[in-house]
Amino acid sequence: MSQNMLITMDEFTIQETRKFPQATGELSALLRDLGLAGKIINKHVRKAGLSDILGQHGATNVQGEEQMKLDVFANDTLINILKNSTDCAGIASEENDDHVCYEDTYSANSKYVVLFDPLDGSSNIDVNASIGTIFSIYRRVSELGKPCTEADFLQPGNKLMAAGYIIYGSSTMMVYATKLGVNGFTLEPSIGEFCLSHPNIKVPENGKIYSLNQGNTVKYSEGMQNFLNFCMENKKEEGRPYSHRYIGSMVADLHRTLIKGGIFIYPADKSNPKGKLRLQYECNPMTFIVEAAGGKGSDGKGNILDIIPTELHQRTPIFIGSKNMVNKALEFVQEKETVA
Ligand code: AHG
Ligand code: MN
Ligand code: MN
Numbered sequence: 001m002s003q004n005m006l007i008t009m010d011e012f013t014i015q016e017t018r019k020f021p022q023a024t025g026e027l028s029a030l031l032r033d034l035g036l037a038g039k040i041i042n043k044h045v046r047k048a049g050l051s052d053i054l055g056q057h058g059a060t061n062v063q064g065e066e067q068m069k070l071d072v073f074a075n076d077t078l079i080n081i082l083k084n085s086t087d088c089a090g091i092a093s094e095e096n097d098d099h100v101c102y103e104d105t106y107s108a109n110s111k112y113v114v115l116f117d118p119l120d121g122s123s124n125i126d127v128n129a130s131i132g133t134i135f136s137i138y139r140r141v142s143e144l145g146k147p148c149t150e151a152d153f154l155q156p157g158n159k160l161m162a163a164g165y166i167i168y169g170s171s172t173m174m175v176y177a178t179k180l181g182v183n184g185f186t187l188e189p190s191i192g193e194f195c196l197s198h199p200n201i202k203v204p205e206n207g208k209i210y211s212l213n214q215g216n217t218v219k220y221s222e223g224m225q226n227f228l229n230f231c232m233e234n235k236k237e238e239g240r241p242y243s244h245r246y247i248g249s250m251v252a253d254l255h256r257t258l259i260k261g262g263i264f265i266y267p268a269d270k271s272n273p274k275g276k277l278r279l280q281y282e283c284n285p286m287t288f289i290v291e292a293a294g295g296k297g298s299d300g301k302g303n304i305l306d307i308i309p310t311e312l313h314q315r316t317p318i319f320i321g322s323k324n325m326v327n328k329a330l331e332f333v334q335e336k337e338t339v340a
Pocket of ligand 1: 065094117119120121122123213248249250251276
């Protein structure tokens, strides 16, 4: 693409918004704010090896995990940018115990709230592998003009207005989904803008890559173990054995799944009977994106997006990716569950 053909994310978002004459532009502004946060976090991620920013911060977050310095930096950046914008009534973050309301007049009159996992895959920082930021945007259910409430953050994924992620990989990309579809934008460092590089992303219906922490196999259910055997079975005419790929950053594993197809699974297991990944910060936004791209996300029983959250930091098992591959995994998992 020649330089003068570049379409920036802002230009693209504004064009999309114009399809809805009643739109106020608040959602576009929020996406721009999130893009700005992504650029600032990106700048710090890129120099992580050079500065004293690597290593643990010394605090433990609400999930009992050690926070890395970059987690804290990313969290603060998002909280401040959204606070200073006029389009966000409040936020909830994987790194904070409770939601945060912005109580100034502009914020109290904003119709959206944002949830985020400020830095996903943070155990990969020290080894220079891809990490990311995941975000979700809901229209608030509480009264405009007043501070937001917890109910705004406990909405099911099927109420999402938009969701996306920024991946700090070999290049930096922002991918976001609305009900209109999924588009990807690559950061052009010379102009400091995300530019449309992956229009109208569609996840292939079939895939050949399965992605999960295979080291946990002994803790998996019989159905899950049977599915793994199916993936590894040598049936060349059916395209098996499949390849196994697992980075350990959900953003990175899902980005590959979105583009190449396949399945990503973090099931319930003996150590994590409710799964490990968080419904509101990780599983809902990723399912919204994958569904908008034609794929599927399930907790093993039903659609992730239909789960009514009861607490901010709840976890869920997840099976997500190419529709046919997810359906196949569910066949195995559900077969053993009904027999037992
Ligand atoms: P986070 O860095 O936000 O805590 O998330 C880590 C998550 C997710 O990105 C990844 O898919 C998963 O943890 C990896 O878990 P295992 O190490 O148990 O496989
Ligand atoms: Mn995460
Ligand atoms: Mn995180």
